[in-house]
Amino acid sequence: MTDTPDADADASxxxxxxxxxxxxxxxxxxxxxxxxxxxxxxxxxxxxxxTRRLRSLLDKAALGAFxxxxxxxxxxxxxxxxxxxxxxxxxxxxxxxxxxxNLALLFVAAAGVSVQLRRLGED
Numbered sequence: 587m588t589d590t591p592d593a594d595a596d597a598s599x600x601x602x603x604x605x606x607x608x609x610x611x612x613x614x615x616x617x618x619x620x621x622x623x624x625x626x627x628x629x630x631x632x633x634x635x636x637t638r639r640l641r642s643l644l645d646k647a648a649l650g651a652f653x654x655x656x657x658x659x660x661x662x663x664x665x666x667x668x669x670x671x672x673x674x675x676x677x678x679x680x681x682x683x684x685x686x687x688n689l690a691l692l693f694v695a696a697a698g699v700s701v702q703l704r705r706l707g708e709d
Contacts, residue, residue: 642706649702656695663691 667687675683 645702645705649699649706652698652702656698660691664688 668684671680671683671687
């Protein structure tokens with residue numbers, strides 16, 4: 587027999603620096619699996635699609651809420667505003683004041699609806 591040492595006996599054990607990313611263990615001690623760049627890009631696109639759908643749903647809900655609130659509050663607001671105008675404004679000017687008031691409310695409601703429809707149109 588010869589006294590030559592085995593080649594394996596002199597080799598040092600592999601370290602994490604020698605391992606490929608898929609060979610390195612994760613926190614569970616299992617080899618870590620990294621996603622391919624195509625998989626990551628696909629996942630990001632999927633998340634972006636979900637985000638876009640969620641935003642669209644929230645915009646539609648906001649539009650519905652604005653319309654509902656506008657309808658409910660306008661009924662009571664018109665009643666009390668009409669009573670106030672009849673109390674404080676001369677009867678000759680009451681129709682003009684009420685028309686101007688209604689026109690101002692119409693512009694505010696139209697602006698809110700326009701903003702929401704524009705947001706929904708972006709999708």
